[in-house]
Amino acid sequence: MKNVGIVSYGAYIPKIRIKTEDIAKAWGKDPETISKGLGIIEKSVPTLDQDVATISVEAARAALKRCRINPQDIGAIYVGSESHPYAVKPTGTIVAEAIGATPIIKVADYEFACKAGTAAIQTCMALVKSKMIKYGIAIGSDTSQAAPGDALEYAASAGGAAFIIGGDNIIAKINETCSFTTDTPDFWRREGRKYPAHGGRFTGGPAYFRHIISNAKNLMEKTGTKPEDYNYAIFHQPNGKFPLRVAKMLGFIPEQVKQGLLCPYVGNTYSGATMIGLSSVLDVAKPGERILLASYGSGAGSDAFDITVTDLISELPRNNAPLISDFLNNKEYIDYAVYAKYRDLLYYD
Amino acid sequence: MRDVAVIGIGLTKFGELWDKSFRNLIAEAGSKAILDSGISGKEIDALYVGSMSAGRFIGQEHVGALVADSSGFAHMHIPSIRVESADASGGLAFRQGYFSVASGMNDIVVIGGVEKMTDVIGAEATDTLATSLDQEWEAFFGSTLAGTYAMIATKHMHDYGTTREQLAQVAVKNHANGALNPYAQFKRPISLENVLKAPMEAYPLTMMDCSPVSDGAAALVLCAAEKAKKYTDKPIKIIGSGQASDTLPLHGRKNICIFESTVYAAKMAYKQAGIKPKDVDVVEVHDSYTIGEILAIEDLGFVKKGEGGKAVENKITTFDGEIPVNPSGGLKAKGHPLGATGVAQIAEIVMQLRGEADKRQIKNAKIGLAHNVGGAGATCLVHILEAM
Amino acid sequence: MVNGAVPRFWREIPQRYNLIGNQCGVCKKIFFPPRESCPECRRKSIGKMKDIKLSGKGKLVTYSIIHAAPKNFEGQIPYPIGIIELDEGPRLTAQIVDCKIDDIKIGMKLESTFRKIQQDGYIGAIYYGYKFKPLEDKK
Known part of the structure; x- marks a missing residue:
């Protein structure tokens, strides 16, 4: 059986952070109890101009920056998310267009709560193994929603990663x-x-x-x-x-x-x-x-x-795109009021 | 080409005129101009009307016909032409009417300019103003007209050392002038502090650096100069007319601190008039934003490029300054009903040259210049007039 | 309410997503957005304009901070907007992101990033395209 694995990868995490204690304070909870109880110090927040499409594009572009793959050789893109910007209309088409992989390409969006991205990896693996495609991109990305005041609000954050799955030049074999x-x-x-x-x-x-x-x-x-x-x-x-x-x-x-x-x-x-x-x-x-x-x-x-x-992996120019540690270091904090604005909690039409 | 003179002017008050519609306004200004000129309606050969965006502000296109009808000329079947070049629509209507009389095709034409801006909410007005920019490559990305002028201001401050206070002084001066103008939207003087502490519109410009949202109309009657004395003792001759264009988006220009459209339109008008900037006695410039007046006095040749801010600070452009600019209060204080502005500017120059500007009269004004800009400088019209 | 007007945005996707400009085959000058012909070479350039993907790197020529925004941008205020001169020569207007307002300086180096530009209310289409962020030294 032919090898299959990861050819390149890229990630994106928005720069904005809110501290768990600031969310706790907004709801009159004890910040330390919450932060320690959940094991979360802070979380990333998308700005109003960031969504699953923009995060997926940035992650896919980062993956392409680390390898020499011609985007036209990418035969499939599957984007897994539970916060696709459209309920009907794929995120994947936006990604495909933004990386120059259209029009001969298979695209679909996946949803399986928090595991839609790994499901996309499995699909790409199968397509590569069956030689239906040369390379496929599997993306897992979310700007997850949480109702104001819900326990989920301390955790639900934004970020994503893209994996180019292929049968040659593999840096990590699955x-x-x-x-x-x-x-x-x-x-x-x-x-x-x-x-x-x-x-x-x-x-x-x-x-x-x-x-x-x-x-x-x-x-x-x-x-x-x-x-x-x-x-x-x-x-x-x-x-x-x-x-x-x-x-x-x-x-x-x-x-x-x-x-x-x-x-x-x-x-x-x-x-x-x-x-x-x-x-x-x-x-x-x-x-x-x-x-x-x-x-x-x-x-x-x-x-x-x-x-x-x-x-x-030693030959992969990992520094051609930001490392996860770069994303962790490059941050800017907001308070709960700005958070409410960025997360569109102040819904109006 | 024959000489053409302005023989009648008419203005509505400018401001938030809640009880006046688009058609009320243009009919009022038009009839005032016709009465002022002494002509009879039957003598009118054509109507030219400038309106930037009746379609967006009042949901009405086919403005030429609307103006003819609401002014009572529909049954006379007078040709009526609507002209558009953003907020230079009025100046352009004037130039088109001027051409038609100068060519000999028409003897008497009425020029109108009108905008009814307050029938929409503020953000809608902001959107509409931004249609004078490049919709696809500026406005789409969130730029606004104020933001575009603000970017010029940022660069002017950076390159020439123009100060925030100098920008504010333009507004202070124009409000002082507007206080003397019965037609002005704002008739109260303001302080430097009022401008600097006003809410931010687009950094570095505050709300008080910007002309207001206004309703209003203006009208003029043009007549072949050889026949003008039949109607008035004080015809005001058009001695220079210039128009020029530039890239639609600001970013398309090599030097964003120069409105080349102003430079070229002015060159054309000065050449026709056979005069130099120093021969001009009174000026109305397009100060939709304070930085606009600073650019204008530079690009019209009254001061060197980069020295506009200093000139304002040194009070060269006040009533009793070397070159009085915007005695009417300018767009800033008088108001800026987009399509009406270019026509109203010329009406002010006519009043000044007739010696009828009352408390804001510039002494011995013989030659006046009006400068009307569309959008962020993609269109400019310059007209020079002289008492006959 | 939805304004529609989708074709108008769809048509510009290559430019908005991937900064596709074009180059005059005669004088080699690069344009963004692409032009039908070169304003310098004029008729000589007709049929000789070639698409070219721009790097998305450039420097800030000037800027403003928008506080009174158009309808589709009201939720974003205050936001910086600037004129960026791309390394290849053309200039464009775009928002500046991932940068504190006080850190914005004329001449700063920037690079393009993919963002949501505006949306047609809460039910209309979402329009994506370029914004610019400070160029990171390392990458």
């Missing part, structure tokens, strides 16, 4: 992928509604933990690996605590999780979360290193990947 899916209504947003709703603590045990743990175990069984075989483990990160707890339950140690855990500094970027985590790992990864990634999407499902970094 050895195996598998999914675990059930019908579990832990979190949703109804058609036409602005903000999502969720089942509170129900989003934990039967949802996040069950799906990730089952799926990661299945993956390791398929590949015959153990937690200690991995240099890095990346888990979906709705807050700063869950990924560390799920890691521990699976037998990973915090050191394996750290490089891919961005939630404390950027919040939950939903479809972008594990993909930005993977970008952060690829920013520093060395040839031969092994990565386990398990995403989670409410509703519910998990996609897991067993990835091995190849020798070619």
